[in-house]
Amino acid sequence: MQTVKRIEIIVDSPELPELTATLRAHGVSGYTVFSSLTGSGDRGSRANDEPGGGSGNICLLTAVPPEKATSLVEAIRPILKRRGGICLVSDAQSVVH
Amino acid sequence: MQTVKRIEIIVDSPELPELTATLRAHGVSGYTVFSSLTGSGDRGSRANDEPGGGSGNICLLTAVPPEKATSLVEAIRPILKRRGGICLVSDAQSVVH
Amino acid sequence: MQTVKRIEIIVDSPELPELTATLRAHGVSGYTVFSSLTGSGDRGSRANDEPGGGSGNICLLTAVPPEKATSLVEAIRPILKRRGGICLVSDAQSVVH
Amino acid sequence: MDLTLITSNLLNPPVLFFFLGMIACFVGSDLEIPQPIPKFLSLYLLLAIGFKGGVELHKSGLTTEVLIALGAAMLMAVIVPLWTFFVLRKKFDVNNAAAVAATYGSVSAVTFIAAGSFLSQLGIPSGGHMVAAMALMESPAIIIGVALARKLGNPGGAKSSWSHLMRDAFANGSVIVLCGALVIGAITGAKGEKALSPFTSDIFRGMLCLFLLDMGILSAKRLGGIRQFGWFPVGFAVLVPLVNATAAVFLARLIGLSAGDALMFTVLCASASYIAVPAAMRLAIPEANPGLYVTMSLAITFPFNIIVGLPLYMAAINRIWS
Amino acid sequence: MDLTLITSNLLNPPVLFFFLGMIACFVGSDLEIPQPIPKFLSLYLLLAIGFKGGVELHKSGLTTEVLIALGAAMLMAVIVPLWTFFVLRKKFDVNNAAAVAATYGSVSAVTFIAAGSFLSQLGIPSGGHMVAAMALMESPAIIIGVALARKLGNPGGAKSSWSHLMRDAFANGSVIVLCGALVIGAITGAKGEKALSPFTSDIFRGMLCLFLLDMGILSAKRLGGIRQFGWFPVGFAVLVPLVNATAAVFLARLIGLSAGDALMFTVLCASASYIAVPAAMRLAIPEANPGLYVTMSLAITFPFNIIVGLPLYMAAINRIWS
């Protein structure tokens, strides 16, 4: 098991493409996306109930080597600043195939 | 990045309104909800397959300042006691907009 | 609150039955499953968009006593090896009913 | 008992799709109809049956005959949860007894719908007011069940208020759709029927087949779970419908219902809820175990009524009415 | 104002199901139609209305009369976002003003569809080219709104490129389905109609009812959220449609549309988008608050047009046309 930083980023679902692009730009190709989430925050509550869909939040979870974490978080900060959301970073051990 | 407690609460989906009410009562307005989960625990397995819907679990994730964590957990304990579920608390760093 | 290991396992959705069987074999009866996830990793991206369904990933989350963690992870390793995915282990405090 | 009844029930496509679902589960198939499709189908069925009932009610009007039928429905909706509760107390704690009593005091819309498709298979008519009867029978058992639990149960833990309870009982999603569609059908009458019948009538049987396919899978999947509770719940889930059905048949005869209406009424009394009541019980009596009351209703009583009950009740009614 | 118009609108099943949804929400029911069912229903409605419009266009052909109507539609789609923007600037910042202007410059397909079902209730015909008009009116307001925001707004944060914007405006899912189905209908004509009409026409009204049931729940749920923004948005969401409708009625008269086409045209101008535009705004003007522009459109303007607008506009048109 190697030590990793467990980063989860929660943003409005239309942000996903920009988010994954940012990850790839930082050489992060491993991530998992949880979709059609609801939530509440400084910008009010998000309900995923608009008839056209796509009004909910998504959570992107990625485990990265500790040294990559800080730069990645800094790259994500502007997205959060502009469009809201939150990013949580914690320590974990990972096992991959 | 500020230090926070990462609290995730997994309960039967009909509990959600009571849960969010409890959070607001503790001045917690930021949270994310993952829905239509399945699971298994002391009260058997939960399948989200009932024709009327609403038989699955939900997971509410909230990042709160460490000082708020204990009181919040204590407020949630009775809900878990009465209706089952689990609450996990871990350390994390958070970035918000 | 007792100290636990928070284990999350992300695999292709058809793996779920084998995964839960492995858990039960290790006397773990408490877990939560997040389904229809998408993601990307060494084996390319997974999209949950195949017309027949069942092409997405799932995330199984389980909180186990620390002493159980290592053996459980070892039991899961071959599944990841054979069919891809990732397993993250972190420390947490748990409250149950 | 008349064989043609059994065969014409077993040759009814919806019932066959129910069997298909059960078979799929027994052979270990991965066949499933994922949420929210089943929820969509059940909303559709409630909307369609409610609307059609309303339209027919618009034609027939609120005759005294109709009102008597509705009164009888109310009566059964009050009696059933009461008598079953005291039977259940012999084996279950107050909370589970109350939840199961509420489940059997209320009704299963899909059993009712299957009965309607069985009647149309036989070419026997039934009145739209029976749909109104169903609507009336959904909620009372919930109130009674919870009242019993709170009167006789230990007052542990914060309980949701009575106003919440009323809401969960009468404003339950399925109740709202059924009653609302009934009213809309009664308001718009023939004109509304003309506009909606391709949706509410023509494709109805097909949507029912799809839903029963899912019900078959569910029932079979749950069947295993009942064992842990021993034989009492199994016996209850088969015998109580028979008792309620018998009472219903005689009551129907007493108030002079037609054979078709009598079957619908009987099925309402014999059926158990697995949508409205569980939704309400989860909130009002969280201590009760859904694995018990949902499974009894979904895995035993529902299949029993669909497969054995329908022809059986019809045979009894034919004998008495002729 | 002619009472029969009000009644025949209120007796229209889709409108009644819209009310049912609102009532369900007000009584605190748990009734909801979970995603992706509403998305499926809206895709169906766009596909069906587009296809039917295309088939009718195939029959009528692109007459000059049709082209004039399309030109008028384009004109309104350009004027409305411009004039509303400057009104909105009095109270809102550039970003929110631009997003709301785009919302009201574009159209609501479901309001258009409800108007169609209202007309068929009255037995008044309308041409398939109005669907083409709707398709033309979806996107321009998006471009204009974003252009205004970028010209007059502070250049903060990385903005998505213009090419992205064009894509979000013209390749938006709902635009693609509507236009695509329109073209397919126009290509396949009567033969295609024969093949698809049971799907696109017969069950159409029923699917619309189901969708409006969901819209009723949503509108009612959102209604509370508008308060925080004070009275200006509320007034805007009611008055601006009336202003646009008035302009539309006279323009329709000027270019000699039939009464039916005039209503459809008026409804297009009076309606506000809550699918295509919000989807585009979230990407193009993320600083704008969806809680503001979606709520104005969904919770106020939509119900207003469905309940008050339709009979009101029809009455005005009847007076002028006769």
Place this chain on the structure above:
Amino acid sequence: MDLTLITSNLLNPPVLFFFLGMIACFVGSDLEIPQPIPKFLSLYLLLAIGFKGGVELHKSGLTTEVLIALGAAMLMAVIVPLWTFFVLRKKFDVNNAAAVAATYGSVSAVTFIAAGSFLSQLGIPSGGHMVAAMALMESPAIIIGVALARKLGNPGGAKSSWSHLMRDAFANGSVIVLCGALVIGAITGAKGEKALSPFTSDIFRGMLCLFLLDMGILSAKRLGGIRQFGWFPVGFAVLVPLVNATAAVFLARLIGLSAGDALMFTVLCASASYIAVPAAMRLAIPEANPGLYVTMSLAITFPFNIIVGLPLYMAAINRIWS
């Protein structure tokens, strides 16, 4: 080759909606039909086609002609995975070769359905027993593919047991629904048809359009992913269907099928599975890459058969049969 065939295929609404989906993806639209809607549509299509086939089988009965056709279907279902496997081994490892062979040995129900709608466009009849043929051809290739992988592959990692394999092959959800509906149709016959045809026949074409819209999006989205594997898979995905189609045409002629049945049979042999087989392969040969076998089938062979194959095969059959 007869031009009217090409045009009447391209003027077939389902095919046009398939194009629409591809275009939507190419212009970067956000259009998508989210799960579980596509799963619901595919269940519906399987149920409807199976039921209709069963009803027709009920009418025609199991004539020797029918049995011969079924025999031929079985034969092709066994031969195709075998010969393709050895071709594939030239470039792929055992696991991927076996998975692709199974994919092409099995069938695509939707290609079959599109062929049916193409025939009805041309007014050419085809028999219900071809649906039975399809049902027979779904599973054998799965068994053969896995058997090859286990015989010739390296025995690495715990493999699911043969009993599991049988279940995954024959009790696969789509196989169960198709066969089950077929049997139900055959049991209920004309009476069942009368009850369900509005659902299984009238709206069928429309549901097919919606599903093909989604398929178009998917195929286009996947098309890019195939490049990484070089040209071999692309060539295979186009040429092998042609080879199988040629064999099928002559075999069909040999056993004296009608022109309509011959096309359906040819399409079955030329098509590749992307529902039943991938579901089974993920479990039985996890080492194989779904990004390879699903993409070949979904992004190349399916569009090729729908757009080029149908008119091409029909033209060949017309030439030979006349």
